[in-house]
Amino acid sequence: MSVPDPSALSPRRILSHPALLTLPALAILILVMAVPLGTVISRSFTEGDAFLDNYYWFFTTPVNMTVLIRTFRIAAVVTLVCAIVAYPYAYAMSVVGPRLRLFLIMCVLVPFWVSGVVRTLAWVILLQDSGVINKTLLALGFDKVKLIRTQLGVTIGMTQILLPFMIMPLYAVMRGIDLRLIQAAKSLGAHPVKTFFQVYLPLSLPGVFAGATIVFILALGFYITPMLLGGTQSSMLSTLVQQQVLSLLNWGRGGAMGVVLLIATFGFLALAAPFMRQKYKMSGGSR
Structure with missing residues (x-):
């Protein structure tokens, strides 16, 4: 029978274990996330005439279902627009020289450091009926376009705020792609368009999926931007939730809304995960 090494049980050896380094972060996460989330979930079941009364109210109220579908639709549109805008920008960041790359990175990060409320208020000034955009259209001979209090305005504002969360994961993946693969494909007679879709795009898909996941999840919980730029037909x-909790002081119904949104988000991610893993393997990420 082997005798355990006394040095392996020493306090210094135990405290130096890597897993123990995560305890402070786990304690903070439990304190600021798990406890409030548990309270919200508990209230969604306990505050009401019956155990599932708040959830029955949510699913039997047409307005709630309409807003839930609209929330996912706006988040999906914003994610798609961010991907379309961010992809060429991230590609440019990955192929230009160091000085121009630094300038492009600063163009992404400087607005990111500004408060989201300030950026949203700036979009209010730009998108309003007498704002800069409509004045420019009138000066060019075009008619005014209704941008404020519309879903288009909400999409524009949310896209600008969430764009860095799409650009940076894409840039991180694209920087690791060996551009000699593109040159090799061209030397073998491949058309540039075919080279992009068969060589470069599959290798960059992990960055696309990472950025899309971050943007989509963040977009689902947006509050300030839809409230300031949107109207009654674009509320999320x-x-x-804010109306139920702060205006009506109904924590049960507000908690039920939050729980439904959380479960729907996890359900969407669970459905998308197998597809994302398959695409990641196709891009060579399994090697």
């Missing part, structure tokens, strides 16, 4: 579920 976070606005209804």
Whole structure:
């Protein structure tokens, strides 16, 4: 029978274990996330005439279902627009020289350091009926376009705020792609368009999926931007949660809305995860 090494049980050896280094972060996460989330979930079941009364109210109220679908639709549109805008920008960041790359990175990060409320208020000034954009259109001979209090305005504002979360994961992946693969494909007679879709795009898909996941999840919980740029026809579920909790002081119904949104988000990610893993393997990420 082997005798355990006394040095392996020493306090210094135990405290130096890598897993123990995560305890402070786990304690903070439990304190600021798990406890409040548990309270919200508990209230969604306990505050009401019956155990599932708040959830029955949510699913039987047409307005709630309409806003829930609209929330996912706006988040999906914003994610798609961010991907379309961010992809060429991240590609340019990955192929230009160091000085120009630094300038492009600063163009992404400087607005990111500004408060989201300030950026949203700036979009209010730009998008309003008498704002800069409509004045420019009138000066060019075009008619005014209704941008404020519309879903288009909400999409524009959310896209600008969330764009860095799409650009940076894309840039991180694209920097690791060996551009000699593109040159090799061209030397073998491949058309540039075919080279992009068969060589470069599959290798960059992990960055696309990473950025899209971050943007989509963040977009689902947006509150300030839809409230300031949108109207009654573009409100998202976070606005209804705010009304129930702060205006009506109904924590049960507000908690039920939050739990439904959380479960729906996890369900969407669970459905998308197998597809994302398959694409990641196709891009060579399994090697």
